[in-house]
Amino acid sequence: MSASIESLVNKEYQYGFVTDVESDRIPIGLTEETVRLISAKKREPEWLLDWRLKAFKRWQSMTEPTWPNVKYTAIDYQAQTYYSAPRSVKPLQSLEEVDPEILKTYEKLGISLNEQKRLSGVAVDAIFDSVSVGTTMKAELKKHGVIFCSFGEAVLDHPELIQKYLGSVVPYSDNFFAALNSAVFSDGSFVYIPKGVRCPLELSTYFRINAADTGQFERTLIVADEGASVSYLEGCTAPKRATNQLHAAVVEIVALDNAQVKYSTVQNWYAGDKDGVGGIYNFVTKRGKAFTNSKISWTQVETGSAITWKYPSVILQGDNSTGEFYSVAVVNNYQQADTGTKMIHIGRNTKSTIISKGISAGHGQNSYRGQVKVLPKAHGARNYTQCDSMLIGNQCGAHTFPYIEVANSTATLEHEASTSKIGEDQIFYCKQRGLNAEHAISLIVAGFCKEVFKELPMEFALEAQQLLGISLEGSVG
Amino acid sequence: MLKIDNLTANVADKQILKGISLAVNPGEVHAIMGPNGSGKSTLAQVIAGHPGYEVTGGTVTFEGQDLLDMDAEVRAQAGIFLAFQYPVEIPGVSNAYFLRAAYNEIRKARGEEEVDPMEFLDVMTEKLKIVEMTEEMLQRSVNAGFSGGEKKRNEILQMAVLEPTLAILDETDSGLDIDALRIVAEGVNKLKRPDRSTIVVTHYQRLLNYIVPDYVHVLAQGRIIRSGGKELALELEERGYDWLLDTAGASA
Ligand SMILES: Nc1ncnc2c1ncn2[C@@H]1O[C@H](COP(=O)(O)OP(=O)(O)O)[C@@H](O)[C@H]1O
Ligand SMILES: [Mg+2]
Numbered sequence: 001m002s003a004s005i006e007s008l009v010n011k012e013y014q015y016g017f018v019t020d021v022e023s024d025r026i027p028i029g030l031t032e033e034t035v036r037l038i039s040a041k042k043r044e045p046e047w048l049l050d051w052r053l054k055a056f057k058r059w060q061s062m063t064e065p066t067w068p069n070v071k072y073t074a075i076d077y078q079a080q081t082y083y084s085a086p087r088s089v090k091p092l093q094s095l096e097e098v099d100p101e102i103l104k105t106y107e108k109l110g111i112s113l114n115e116q117k118r119l120s121g122v123a124v125d126a127i128f129d130s131v132s133v134g135t136t137m138k139a140e141l142k143k144h145g146v147i148f149c150s151f152g153e154a155v156l157d158h159p160e161l162i163q164k165y166l167g168s169v170v171p172y173s174d175n176f177f178a179a180l181n182s183a184v185f186s187d188g189s190f191v192y193i194p195k196g197v198r199c200p201l202e203l204s205t206y207f208r209i210n211a212a213d214t215g216q217f218e219r220t221l222i223v224a225d226e227g228a229s230v231s232y233l234e235g236c237t238a239p240k241r242a243t244n245q246l247h248a249a250v251v252e253i254v255a256l257d258n259a260q261v262k263y264s265t266v267q268n269w270y271a272g273d274k275d276g277v278g279g280i281y282n283f284v285t286k287r288g289k290a291f292t293n294s295k296i297s298w299t300q301v302e303t304g305s306a307i308t309w310k311y312p313s314v315i316l317q318g319d320n321s322t323g324e325f326y327s328v329a330v331v332n333n334y335q336q337a338d339t340g341t342k343m344i345h346i347g348r349n350t351k352s353t354i355i356s357k358g359i360s361a362g363h364g365q366n367s368y369r370g371q372v373k374v375l376p377k378a379h380g381a382r383n384y385t386q387c388d389s390m391l392i393g394n395q396c397g398a399h400t401f402p403y404i405e406v407a408n409s410t411a412t413l414e415h416e417a418s419t420s421k422i423g424e425d426q427i428f429y430c431k432q433r434g435l436n437a438e439h440a441i442s443l444i445v446a447g448f449c450k451e452v453f454k455e456l457p458m459e460f461a462l463e464a465q466q467l468l469g470i471s472l473e474g475s476v477g
Numbered sequence: 478m479l480k481i482d483n484l485t486a487n488v489a490d491k492q493i494l495k496g497i498s499l500a501v502n503p504g505e506v507h508a509i510m511g512p513n514g515s516g517k518s519t520l521a522q523v524i525a526g527h528p529g530y531e532v533t534g535g536t537v538t539f540e541g542q543d544l545l546d547m548d549a550e551v552r553a554q555a556g557i558f559l560a561f562q563y564p565v566e567i568p569g570v571s572n573a574y575f576l577r578a579a580y581n582e583i584r585k586a587r588g589e590e591e592v593d594p595m596e597f598l599d600v601m602t603e604k605l606k607i608v609e610m611t612e613e614m615l616q617r618s619v620n621a622g623f624s625g626g627e628k629k630r631n632e633i634l635q636m637a638v639l640e641p642t643l644a645i646l647d648e649t650d651s652g653l654d655i656d657a658l659r660i661v662a663e664g665v666n667k668l669k670r671p672d673r674s675t676i677v678v679t680h681y682q683r684l685l686n687y688i689v690p691d692y693v694h695v696l697a698q699g700r701i702i703r704s705g706g707k708e709l710a711l712e713l714e715e716r717g718y719d720w721l722l723d724t725a726g727a728s729a
Contacts, residue, residue, distance in 0.1 A: 426567060428527050428529075430567075430579075431548070432526075432549055432550075432552075432553050432558075432559050432561075433575070433578075433582075433639070434553040434554050434582035434583045434639070435550060435579060435582055436548075436582075439578065443567065443578065444567055444570070446569070446570065447567055447570035447618065448568070449569070450569035
């Protein structure tokens, strides 16, 4: 059995190449000067610099959290670069101006920035190290009043929206990594869907880390105005390197009354090699605020990163609002993941659903950490949590840390949990029907993840399927 | 077709099969009977290639090839099918998907083209009739939440789809009511051809009223202690196994 598991999980990481571009990098190290330098490079208004500086001060007074169930060598925040951008990228450049080397990089990653060749129905913002290199389909979106652009661009073109919503869901003081991000974030995506508009395209951001010894600190802000709806996808990859690289992002979602936001992630950062050398440290804060009758749905397929620390959450502020979290987290070799969600029920009749599927192989350690909190005024709040773990092999681990706080007696909470092992009998049964072990494991894993995969938009379901080396066709839906 | 010679096998370091010899020719039906724990399932699993059973001696050839040298999936692709005594559940994977995946693997091994989901549906429409099952069955997860009888019928459905040259039915009759038993047995009979052979492992004579064996073997304590024609099954039905065990004990 071990041979077959190896072949499944030790598939060569396809995205580990480096693009040879000349970069504008600021010196390593992190001081107030660094923060000012980044802000200046982005030609930011004073108010944003002030906000960054407050975040930086706050960060200096904070300590790195130690409660996650992960072990890693301490991060030296002075030993890396906080801004690196390809020299060829000009501020506010058009797609025609993108460096062909960078276009090729995205082609290789399966993302076409050429609007004629693009996946129909998807608009892409491409982030390369610290900057956005281009956003497709902007004209088409503009017709509907949808704003989809890099964060840097939004700061200059739509300052009133940024000022109103930046930090409104994840304040800069929220946690150590959010404070760090708030101080040094370099780019990211901004989305605004006007009142009553159903976004005609899927929006997607593709994050690529390329430069060495550089952290990526991006910030995404999505605002769906009253009655608006949007589906947003996020993908990410990085070169193979023997050193660890830090990725500390913040994502904020605002769903105003009657709005719907669906946010999907296929996270495939470099995970390190089979001995646990290298890989991305992925420390991410993702949170949405749901107003009356609105709905925020997070779907994530986490297969990459050496360390994942991530809890996409929903503050169910308004009455009748809904929060959902669908997650598949895979750890293999020496990967560690501590991931889950928080559902904070504030309004009446708020509803949340949590479906978490953890798969552990090799020496991987997978922890689900989830909080369901019902505040005193949340009459009729409901939560359903299902948390399943699958173990492949004998040296991996699965852990569950549920936190439940209920301050309203009319709330209904249901929790189900299971742990299973891919059994020799299951594999043998498949083999007896002519499937090889790799195919058998893929099939069994796909079945296990089915409830989450069916939440993914079509294009991503396919990517997720390839990622797990599995064939989903027909076994889903 | 299948030739087993002096086969011995261990499970968890305990010897279970203590020298089995058996020859099955094309078109033949062999019944293997015997008390609980005598090694019938072990024999079936060893032929199918379960890695948990350790072959310690003897040879098994299938159509002239050394079977013991082949991986389980290769044996399946070569035409060996085992209807499990305890079919395994695979939650979240639809029966239709699983069956098509298996069907295509077997076709590939035979040098035939794979079929797409639409073509496969046509194949299934025919096969479902054999076991009197409905299409609804195809959408359910493999064996998950199936009743005992449904699981057994599902095994025969798989057999009907994969069309093996050697089918081994391990207590496919146990847990079936009389109607289900008839459906399963008729299914097996419909699949009979002069070039296909069947090994039926069973406790009871009643299945053999439907699937009439050419030979009956009695397995006890890891050995075949008696072989005969179909009338041996009737005799066992009447007299039980004890008289055979006594003679076997005396002759040992
Ligand atoms: N996985 C196993 N571990 C330990 N003992 C086993 C295992 N499988 C079978 N056995 C033992 O092998 C013997 C034969 O079992 P089996 O082949 O299932 O018998 P039958 O099918 O004839 O009832 C029994 O004593 C049983 O307890
Ligand atoms: Mg048995």
